[in-house]
Amino acid sequence: MSGHSKWSTIKHKKAAKDAKKGKLFTKFIKEITVAARIGGGDLNSNPRLRTAVLTARAQSMPNDNIDRAIKKGTGELEGVTYEEIQYEGYGPGGIAIIAQVLTDNKNRTVSEIRRLFSKHGGNLGESGSVSWMFDKKGLITVEKAQVEEDRLMDVVLDAGAEDVRDEGDIFEVVTSPEDCEKVKERLDHEKIAVASAQLTLLPKNTVDVDAKNVEQVLKLSEELEDHDDVQSVAANFNIPTELMDKAS
Numbered sequence: 001m002s003g004h005s006k007w008s009t010i011k012h013k014k015a016a017k018d019a020k021k022g023k024l025f026t027k028f029i030k031e032i033t034v035a036a037r038i039g040g041g042d043l044n045s046n047p048r049l050r051t052a053v054l055t056a057r058a059q060s061m062p063n064d065n066i067d068r069a070i071k072k073g074t075g076e077l078e079g080v081t082y083e084e085i086q087y088e089g090y091g092p093g094g095i096a097i098i099a100q101v102l103t104d105n106k107n108r109t110v111s112e113i114r115r116l117f118s119k120h121g122g123n124l125g126e127s128g129s130v131s132w133m134f135d136k137k138g139l140i141t142v143e144k145a146q147v148e149e150d151r152l153m154d155v156v157l158d159a160g161a162e163d164v165r166d167e168g169d170i171f172e173v174v175t176s177p178e179d180c181e182k183v184k185e186r187l188d189h190e191k192i193a194v195a196s197a198q199l200t201l202l203p204k205n206t207v208d209v210d211a212k213n214v215e216q217v218l219k220l221s222e223e224l225e226d227h228d229d230v231q232s233v234a235a236n237f238n239i240p241t242e243l244m245d246k247a248s
Contacts, residue, residue, distance in 0.1 A: 027231055028056040029069045030102040034082050036073025048199075051181060055198055080104045087113050088130045091122040091220050092213035095237040096130035098201055103229040112227065120220035121213070134201040134234055137162075138180025140173040140187070141195040147171075152192065159186035170195065174202065203236030214239055 031052045039046035043053060049070070056066055072079030082102040087110070091097050097117075103109040114124045140161075142152060152171055153164050160179040165172040175183050177199050184197045209217050217237055224233045 024059055025056075025061055025065060026228065027102075028052065028059070028061055029065065030082055031231060032056065032066060032069035033073040033079060034084060034102055036070045037075075037081075041070045041074040041076075047181065051197065051199060054181070054184065055196060058194055058196060085109070086127070086131070087124060088127060089117050089122055089124040090130070091117070091235070091237070092120065092216045093207065093209050093237075095207050095209065095217060095235055096133050096203070097122070097221070097224070098131060098134060098234040099224050099227075099230050100201075100232045100234075101229045102231055109229045113224070113230075116220060116223050116227070120216045120223070122220055130236075131201075133205070133236055134203055136177050137200060137202045138175035138177055138183070138197070139200045139202070140175065140180065140184055140197045141167075142171045142173065142187070142192060143195050144169055144171060146193045155186055155190050155192065156183050159183045198232070200232060201234035203234070206236050206238035209237050209239050 032049065035046060035049035035052045039048055041049070043050045053066055053070075057063075068077060071077040082104055083106055085101045085103065085106065087099045087101060089097055099113060101109055101113070110124075117124045140156075149164070149166070149171065152173070156164060156173045156175075159182055161173050161175045161183050163174040165174065173183060173187075180197060180199060184194055187194050217235075217239075221233055221235055221237075224230055
């Protein structure tokens, strides 16, 4: 299991805790609202909204909350206007990090994101400084307790998935952005429970983190993930096996 996998496992466990606290619901509401504002409130004609709603439902978000978020996005209900921003920068050891943000106060958010980078030995860069190191992909997670790896591979590869990765307690199914929903629908049809499904950025290559930077790298990643305005974090670090204990 690679070090990058270790972070995947940490994020998965953290997402489960955040879901229980309701923290994830706030982020889902923002994404649903923005998706509805940009592409309209019809799930059938708005792929981004459809993906956001499916992800929210997978985490047991009540339909009333989803409906209100859609109506705020379409203007049927009064709501906050969020701006989409992608912040790019470097962390300790030269790792590349992208934080995708939805905010109603750009000046406040950029100040807080810059502070987090600086606090943990990194620096916020210009737009485009690291995005070329990543590809946009669909990412579906399935808990290992739900299915055997061979069956999962048979199902998702037949549905058009690109890869299946063993990530500790979970399997990650990688798809093209266009095929993410189709693969998820196949999993639903096969009664294989999906923990999450989203469009995300995956690194083309990874950078090994050395012993002196491993803790700061994880702290920076986790604190960015925990920021209320940050919807998702992508990074290209890999923690070598011998440093796993430090990463725990």
